[in-house]
Amino acid sequence: MAGTRLEEFYKEISADLVRTVQFWLKYSHDDEYGGFFNCLGPSGHVYDDTKYVWLQARQVWMYARLYNEEEQFRKPDIIKAAVRGVEFLQKNAKDPKTCKLCLSLTRQGQPIKIQRSIFSECFYTMALSELYRTTHEQKYKDEAIEMFDKIIYWVREDPTDLRLGLSPLPGVTPVNSMAVPMMLLCVLDQMETMDSSMSENYADVADWSLKQVLNHKQREGSIILENVSPSGEELPGSFGRLTVPGHAIEAGWFLLQFAKKRNDKELKKTAIEDFIVKMFDHGWDTKYGGLFYFLDVDGYSPVQLEWNMKLWWTHNESMISFLMAYQETKDLKMLEKFEQLFDYCYSKHVDKENGEWTGYLNRDGSICMDFKGGPWKGCLHVPRALLMCKQILGEILGK
Amino acid sequence: MAGTRLEEFYKEISADLVRTVQFWLKYSHDDEYGGFFNCLGPSGHVYDDTKYVWLQARQVWMYARLYNEEEQFRKPDIIKAAVRGVEFLQKNAKDPKTCKLCLSLTRQGQPIKIQRSIFSECFYTMALSELYRTTHEQKYKDEAIEMFDKIIYWVREDPTDLRLGLSPLPGVTPVNSMAVPMMLLCVLDQMETMDSSMSENYADVADWSLKQVLNHKQREGSIILENVSPSGEELPGSFGRLTVPGHAIEAGWFLLQFAKKRNDKELKKTAIEDFIVKMFDHGWDTKYGGLFYFLDVDGYSPVQLEWNMKLWWTHNESMISFLMAYQETKDLKMLEKFEQLFDYCYSKHVDKENGEWTGYLNRDGSICMDFKGGPWKGCLHVPRALLMCKQILGEILGK
Numbered sequence: 001m002a003g004t005r006l007e008e009f010y011k012e013i014s015a016d017l018v019r020t021v022q023f024w025l026k027y028s029h030d031d032e033y034g035g036f037f038n039c040l041g042p043s044g045h046v047y048d049d050t051k052y053v054w055l056q057a058r059q060v061w062m063y064a065r066l067y068n069e070e071e072q073f074r075k076p077d078i079i080k081a082a083v084r085g086v087e088f089l090q091k092n093a094k095d096p097k098t099c100k101l102c103l104s105l106t107r108q109g110q111p112i113k114i115q116r117s118i119f120s121e122c123f124y125t126m127a128l129s130e131l132y133r134t135t136h137e138q139k140y141k142d143e144a145i146e147m148f149d150k151i152i153y154w155v156r157e158d159p160t161d162l163r164l165g166l167s168p169l170p171g172v173t174p175v176n177s178m179a180v181p182m183m184l185l186c187v188l189d190q191m192e193t194m195d196s197s198m199s200e201n202y203a204d205v206a207d208w209s210l211k212q213v214l215n216h217k218q219r220e221g222s223i224i225l226e227n228v229s230p231s232g233e234e235l236p237g238s239f240g241r242l243t244v245p246g247h248a249i250e251a252g253w254f255l256l257q258f259a260k261k262r263n264d265k266e267l268k269k270t271a272i273e274d275f276i277v278k279m280f281d282h283g284w285d286t287k288y289g290g291l292f293y294f295l296d297v298d299g300y301s302p303v304q305l306e307w308n309m310k311l312w313w314t315h316n317e318s319m320i321s322f323l324m325a326y327q328e329t330k331d332l333k334m335l336e337k338f339e340q341l342f343d344y345c346y347s348k349h350v351d352k353e354n355g356e357w358t359g360y361l362n363r364d365g366s367i368c369m370d371f372k373g374g375p376w377k378g379c380l381h382v383p384r385a386l387l388m389c390k391q392i393l394g395e396i397l398g399k
Numbered sequence: 400m401a402g403t404r405l406e407e408f409y410k411e412i413s414a415d416l417v418r419t420v421q422f423w424l425k426y427s428h429d430d431e432y433g434g435f436f437n438c439l440g441p442s443g444h445v446y447d448d449t450k451y452v453w454l455q456a457r458q459v460w461m462y463a464r465l466y467n468e469e470e471q472f473r474k475p476d477i478i479k480a481a482v483r484g485v486e487f488l489q490k491n492a493k494d495p496k497t498c499k500l501c502l503s504l505t506r507q508g509q510p511i512k513i514q515r516s517i518f519s520e521c522f523y524t525m526a527l528s529e530l531y532r533t534t535h536e537q538k539y540k541d542e543a544i545e546m547f548d549k550i551i552y553w554v555r556e557d558p559t560d561l562r563l564g565l566s567p568l569p570g571v572t573p574v575n576s577m578a579v580p581m582m583l584l585c586v587l588d589q590m591e592t593m594d595s596s597m598s599e600n601y602a603d604v605a606d607w608s609l610k611q612v613l614n615h616k617q618r619e620g621s622i623i624l625e626n627v628s629p630s631g632e633e634l635p636g637s638f639g640r641l642t643v644p645g646h647a648i649e650a651g652w653f654l655l656q657f658a659k660k661r662n663d664k665e666l667k668k669t670a671i672e673d674f675i676v677k678m679f680d681h682g683w684d685t686k687y688g689g690l691f692y693f694l695d696v697d698g699y700s701p702v703q704l705e706w707n708m709k710l711w712w713t714h715n716e717s718m719i720s721f722l723m724a725y726q727e728t729k730d731l732k733m734l735e736k737f738e739q740l741f742d743y744c745y746s747k748h749v750d751k752e753n754g755e756w757t758g759y760l761n762r763d764g765s766i767c768m769d770f771k772g773g774p775w776k777g778c779l780h781v782p783r784a785l786l787m788c789k790q791i792l793g794e795i796l797g798k
Contacts, residue, residue, distance in 0.1 A: 110570030
């Protein structure tokens with residue numbers, strides 16, 4: 001059945017990509033102060049003008065990527081907005097001494113919050129790198145390399161800058177949180193688009209990150225746990241038992257992409273079977289459909305209040321994963337899972353009238369929050385998934 | 400109808416109080432390392448042994464209060480556990496130099512997290528003060544006064560210690576968050592139980608806190624906003640439009656109690672009409688029953704993912720508020736609201752088999768998280784509400 005719907009998938013996703021990009025182009029640009037409005041209601045109304053750095057940087061990256069990879073988006077407006085976005089961050093979000101970026105800014109650009117993590121910096125690095133691909137301006141490449149080197153230094157050598165003056169307390173358990181090595185793999189993949197020397201220069205980072213991600217495979221390969229010890233042991237308590245199915249499935253396509261580059265059969269198998277298929281089966285809600293946000297591997301109630309909600313991005317990333325797995329294996333079961341996700345999303349998350357997806361659903365699939373953009377939802381997961389799925393479907397269909 | 404059910408309310412609540420206290424006595428004591436287990440499953444199983452300082456201190460306070468005010472709980476076991484609890488915090492959670500307490504500890508007592516706020520310290524002060532009422536040991540009174548003076552200094556004179564080395568960023572909007580002056584009113588009420596000189600000594604703090612709470616009454620008295628400017632103006636964006644109905648209703652009984660002490664008619668009226676009744680009408684979910692956790696006063700989606708959940712504590716605090724308002728006014732409408740809350744809670748939150756309440760429900764009233772204790776739910780709101788409601792009902796019924 002799924003096999004006969006490839007044209008339908010391609011058509012729906014292509015139309016959705018246009019609607020979604022239009023949404024951001026139309027409503028999110030702040031022509032007065034630069035950067036983007038992030039908090040946009042169901043039909044684009046700005047309900048808060050705080051600017052979130054993850055989302056600013058991701059939108060720059062997305063615009064540059066769309067410009068680079070889709071003829072229809074190769075337009076001066078898009079690249080101008082991306083450049084204005086990165087300039088807003090350079091001017092306002094980045095501490096030139098430490099290279100730390102803040103987490104949120106006022107509309108005018110004054111820093112509000114800063115986080116003890118590498119994520120603002122990673123999204124910013126990706127934005128610079130993709131802008132280099134578009135503009136070929138050396139300054140973007142140089143800054144991307146400078147930032148990436150700094151991030152690697154923080155993660156692998158000395159996290160002092162990240163701590164913002166607060167030493168870790170004696171009860172803190174050292175942790176390998178999957179988000180960190182995953183993020184490094186993702187930035188690395190981006191850096192490699194700039195220059196073929198990159199994969200050589202960062203081969204060691206790639207090996208380390210890969211190993212750190214694979215350490216999350218626990219309990220004889222039956223589950224991907226979100227947090228493990230630095231040496232790859234399971235951690236105690238709710239924190240140690242936490243799974244984030246959509247995040248593990250996302251890691252799956254990062255790994256699969258990596259394995260394809262290296263032509264690593266064993267890694268392809270691990271990515272598809274352990275990260276994608278098993279974690280989909282673990283995370284899918286058989287009662288109402290959709291992926292749970294958080295679960296506890298031993299079946300306790302997770303302690304996160306939003307655990308049973310259905311979030312757009314976990315479904316976006318899963319669509320990419322299963323389509324990539326299908327393209328790789330030609331196994332129809334992969335396409336059937338994609339179909340299951342497609343039908344869920346196009347009946348629950350998609351807004352055909354206004355573009356972009358409604359991000360946050362209650363467990364039963366009803367809308368919990370109606371906005372299109374919020375403090376943690378911007379112009380990334382939906383358009384990236386639509387672009388990538390369109391590309392893969394296009395390849396499969398020989399377009 | 401509600402008027403004829405007073406005996407039933409009294410009986411149900413009395414039985415529930417016993418069940419609930421038994422739950423904590425039976426499952427939460429850590430006889431090996433001191434303090435209390437906080438993370439307890441539906442029937443008492445410890446699913447995580449992290450110790451949360453708010454909850455440790457609140458349990459000490461609750462045990463001491465139960466010992467002081469209910470003959471059936473005046474037992475050596477209860478007071479011994481309270482003393483062991485406070486000793487665990489003195490030894491492990493408190494920095495003797497700055498008087499800052501941390502937020503969470505390992506089971507053995509090593510600090511894990513620390514927060515830039517006054518709440519660990521306030522709950523600890525309340526615990527010390529109530530223990531003084533029980534034991535008459537001067538050391539508890541002295542430390543409670545020392546802590547309270549420190550807290551007032553942080554809030555009103557110099558917050559440097561609270562900032563833990565991080566200066567506020569230039570984009571941060573100064574804010575009067577209702578939790579702070581509410582908390583001070585609550586601690587003050589506690590301090591006054593130790594000694595009649597307290598209300599004189601802290602009269603200035605009382606006036607200031609009262610004014611700061613009342614500044615949250617906005618839009619011509621139609622709404623209580625959670626965050627306002629220090630000078631009492633509405634703030635922009637989602638943060639400024641946020642309401643937490645159950646929190647405003649809780650502030651209502653704090654104010655009403657304060658007004659009763661001062662015999663302040665105007666304040667009684669404000670407490671009941673603006674904080675309790677209006678915010679109940681604003682926050683009640685007419686479709687499924689129960690109080691929404693967060694709302695946006697202009698009807699936008701709140702940005703908190705848990706906004707539409709039904710939480711035990713908002714209902715506990717509202718039960719106290721309406722019963723206290725009924726006792727004060729003899730207005731049957733107040734008792735009817737209490738009845739509405741009682742019927743909601745005793746069909747959704749209460750666990751008659753195991754004791755304690757199931758805290759976190761989905762919007763439709765189904766159980767979202769089945770545990771009885773978690774990182775933010777301990778031995779306070781349920782037993783305090785049951786104790787206070789039992790006391791008020793007892794007074795009304797002339798028991």
